[in-house]
Amino acid sequence: MSKMAKPCGTLAERFACTASISDDVPEQRVKDTLHFLKGVGISDPVPDHCETKDFYSYLVRGILKPLNIQRGRVTCLVSVKPAFINSFGGFHGGAIAAVAEAVSVATARTVVAEDKELFLGELSISYLSSAPKNAEVIVDGSVVRSGRNLTVIAQEFKLKKTGNLIYTARATFYHMPVSKL
Structure with a gap:
């Protein structure tokens, strides 16, 4: 099933030593994939700080600034700092997800009592376009539905400069403990 690699010296060789590589993947595709993974820093050590x-x-909190808080609605400004740029020069998808989660929790808290713990059950994001480095993005979260056991939040991410919609997100939170029936 997997090809045996040479001794593990280079990063690509170390990755190949730890990964199972299927025989049906052409060698050039394996090299291209390893080259891509190396380029995005796979297996690089995490700095001590x-x-x-x-x-x-x-x-994540360092790039968020609240603009408006109402019952069932939270709007924040996100500054796309260089630390959050992916290898393609746009706002990193993982950072977008982290922002979506944070704004969703804040939005849910405008309608869900503090004695209820929120459990994020689902988060979906549509990446329609990209925000470039140093862009400002307006994130508008609103409660779609909130009941005894769950709350659903919808979000739109728009470039502040143009108003263009670049991402949408939807989060479902379960309330803990679950109400007794």
């Missing part, structure tokens, strides 16, 4: 507790949350 990034190993602190809750580092990722601090990083």
Whole structure:
């Protein structure tokens, strides 16, 4: 099933030593894939200063600024800083998901009591376009439905400069503990 790699010296060789590579994948495709993974920094060590507790949350919160909070609606400004740019020069999809989660929780909290714990059951994102480095993005979250056991939040991400819709997101939160029937 898998090809045996040479001794694990280069990054590509180390990856090939730890990964199972199917025999039906042409060797050139394997090399191209490993080249791509190396280019995006796969297996690079995480810098020590990034190993602190809750580092990722601090990083994400650092690009969010609340603009408007109403019952069932939260609007924030997101600054697309260079640390959040992917290898293609656009806003990284993982960062978009982290922003979507944070704004969704904030939006849900405008209608769900504090004694209810929220459990994120589903988050879906449509990447329609991309936000470039240093762009400002308006994220508008609104409650679609909120009941005894769940809350659904919809979001639109628009470029501040043009108003163009670039991402949409939808989050479903389950309320814990679940109400007794």
